[in-house]
Amino acid sequence: MTTFAPVQHALDFLEQHPQIELFELFILDANGVPRGKLLHRDELLAVYASGRPLPSTLLGLTLNGDDVEDSGLVWEVGDIDCRAYPLAGSLVPMPWRQIPTAAVQVSMHPSEGLPATVADPRHVLVTVIERLRGDGYHPVMACELEFYLLDQQRDAQGRPQPALDQDGARPRSTQVYGLRELEQIEPFLADLYAACKLQGIPARTAISEYAPGQVEITLEHGDALLAMDQAVRYKRIVKGVAHRHGMQACFMAKPFDHLAGTGMHMHVSLADATGANLYASEDKAGTALLRHSVGGMLEYLLASLLLFCPNANSYRRFQANSYAPLAPTWGIDNRTVSLRVPGGPAASRHIEHRICGADANPYLAAAAMLAAIHTGIRGRLDPGEPVEGNGYAQATTLLPTDWLTSLQALQRSSWAREALGSGFLDVYLAIKRAEYRQFMAEVGEQDWRWYLTQA
Numbered sequence: 001m002t003t004f005a006p007v008q009h010a011l012d013f014l015e016q017h018p019q020i021e022l023f024e025l026f027i028l029d030a031n032g033v034p035r036g037k038l039l040h041r042d043e044l045l046a047v048y049a050s051g052r053p054l055p056s057t058l059l060g061l062t063l064n065g066d067d068v069e070d071s072g073l074v075w076e077v078g079d080i081d082c083r084a085y086p087l088a089g090s091l092v093p094m095p096w097r098q099i100p101t102a103a104v105q106v107s108m109h110p111s112e113g114l115p116a117t118v119a120d121p122r123h124v125l126v127t128v129i130e131r132l133r134g135d136g137y138h139p140v141m142a143c144e145l146e147f148y149l150l151d152q153q154r155d156a157q158g159r160p161q162p163a164l165d166q167d168g169a170r171p172r173s174t175q176v177y178g179l180r181e182l183e184q185i186e187p188f189l190a191d192l193y194a195a196c197k198l199q200g201i202p203a204r205t206a207i208s209e210y211a212p213g214q215v216e217i218t219l220e221h222g223d224a225l226l227a228m229d230q231a232v233r234y235k236r237i238v239k240g241v242a243h244r245h246g247m248q249a250c251f252m253a254k255p256f257d258h259l260a261g262t263g264m265h266m267h268v269s270l271a272d273a274t275g276a277n278l279y280a281s282e283d284k285a286g287t288a289l290l291r292h293s294v295g296g297m298l299e300y301l302l303a304s305l306l307l308f309c310p311n312a313n314s315y316r317r318f319q320a321n322s323y324a325p326l327a328p329t330w331g332i333d334n335r336t337v338s339l340r341v342p343g344g345p346a347a348s349r350h351i352e353h354r355i356c357g358a359d360a361n362p363y364l365a366a367a368a369m370l371a372a373i374h375t376g377i378r379g380r381l382d383p384g385e386p387v388e389g390n391g392y393a394q395a396t397t398l399l400p401t402d403w404l405t406s407l408q409a410l411q412r413s414s415w416a417r418e419a420l421g422s423g424f425l426d427v428y429l430a431i432k433r434a435e436y437r438q439f440m441a442e443v444g445e446q447d448w449r450w451y452l453t454q455a
Contacts, residue, residue, distance in 0.1 A: 296376015
């Protein structure tokens with residue numbers, strides 16, 4: 001299902017963009033970090049003709065870029081070169097760069113990219129989608145990504161702070177859905193929308209979110225793989241344009257203890273081969289297929305949680321009455337639950353998955369969601385009655401609020417191993433175990449503030 005681009009795509013691009021000097025070749029690793037190389041113009045055609053070698057260790061790195069020896073991608077294979085090829089439609093200009101530059105996304109070749117192919121997050125999603133399509137289900141998805149616009153300079157205590165607005169003031173109040181707040185970042189939004197249009201990213205509604213300096217822009221729904229490709233590229237655009245405007249775009253799940261966290265809401269439905277929505281129903285609870293899909297996602301929520309909330313900071317977002325989910329619950333047009341079926345016309349019926357932090361890798365989050373949906377449909381899993389009213393007050397089983405519990409749940413899950421692949425899971429768990437050890441070994445300001453004089 002992965003479609004690599006032909007050489008003609010590169011030839012056409014070079015002819016249409018004679019000003020482009022450099023090409024940023026990137027692949028997304030398990031943590032959602034883009035890694036790769038900066039190529040000169042005369043190197044591009046060779047990448048399309050015969051791929052580009054990348055070290056096997058590239059897909060087995062921690063968030064901080066350290067090798068993970070237990071990943072199986074380091075010493076055992078001699079850090080072998082693995083060949084990656086450009087994805088169709090991914091060669092696009094980066095208008096915010098000072099030197100005329102374009103980006104091209106690559107993915108590991110199914111055979112030439114071994115052994116790193118099994119660790120390529122995009123391949124994991126491709127495999128899950130192919131299984132669904134084999135049963136006649138065509139997943140349709142969209143992302144809503146929240147982010148903070150921060151000042152590149154820290155405050156007097158060294159902490160991050162919201163960026164200055166056009167009037168030179170620093171936002172202090174929440175002002176959810178505030179229009180003036182959007183007007184104050186108009187230059188940034190203008191460049192962001194222009195860059196999205198240039199790259200073919202369907203960026204739509206902008207919202208001032210539930211904290212000063214927090215913004216959400218929705219992306220249009222479409223084919224699940226394409227939608228996640230667009231989410232990955234959109235995050236790069238947001239960060240690049242923000243930097244050009246002297247700001248830092250932050251997708252950290254919980255950058256401030258007293259302000260709202262940042263989420264990645266994932267919208268999903270299943271279509272048939274003609275594109276008709278198989279969840280469509282006048283009943284706001286959707287079809288039986290929708291409810292079985294919800295049943296699958298609830299059943300395997302704990303096993304999937306590390307893919308939705310991959311970092312230690314991710315779990316700080318789970319706080320009551322914060323619009324972040326706390327329990328394996330679902331409901332109809334209810335924002336206090338984890339899985340929400342929005343209202344609207346019958347033809348638009350779908351599921352909004354509200355669990356992911358904005359720090360999640362879109363490919364892996366989507367793969368876990370869709371794999372659970374597929375299992376729920378095959379097993380005709382019943383999600384139970386939808387929650388009405390305050391889902392926080394009615395929750396009887398809570399999601400874990402710590403990293404280690406989620407890591408251990410994924411490690412124990414035979415379902416995840418079958419659904420996502422043993423090869424990928426071995427690499428991913430090795431990365432997360434290494435990060436957990438590094439994180440717990442680091443002594444910092446909070447330790448000193450709590451224990452230096454009191455212990």
